[in-house]
Amino acid sequence: MSQELHCPICKKIVTTANADFPFCSDRCRILDLGKWASGDYKITSPIHDPDLLEDLEREQNRMREN
Ligand SMILES: [Zn+2]
Numbered sequence: 711m712s713q714e715l716h717c718p719i720c721k722k723i724v725t726t727a728n729a730d731f732p733f734c735s736d737r738c739r740i741l742d743l744g745k746w747a748s749g750d751y752k753i754t755s756p757i758h759d760p761d762l763l764e765d766l767e768r769e770q771n772r773m774r775e776n
Contacts, residue, residue, distance in 0.1 A: 718742060 712725040719738035733739040
């Protein structure tokens, strides 16, 4: 069974059977590398841990008070 994903570049359906998975083609794989290299992707780390979020909020409040 092969898994299907959307190519992160062109959103075409790609299966795990594809040699360039998770990209649909060599072209998209290279484009993606280029994006990383040019800093086009921002590092985003969504916070899922509520404790961590709470700590962060507390820290931000503390900074505001000072
Ligand atoms: Zn693609």
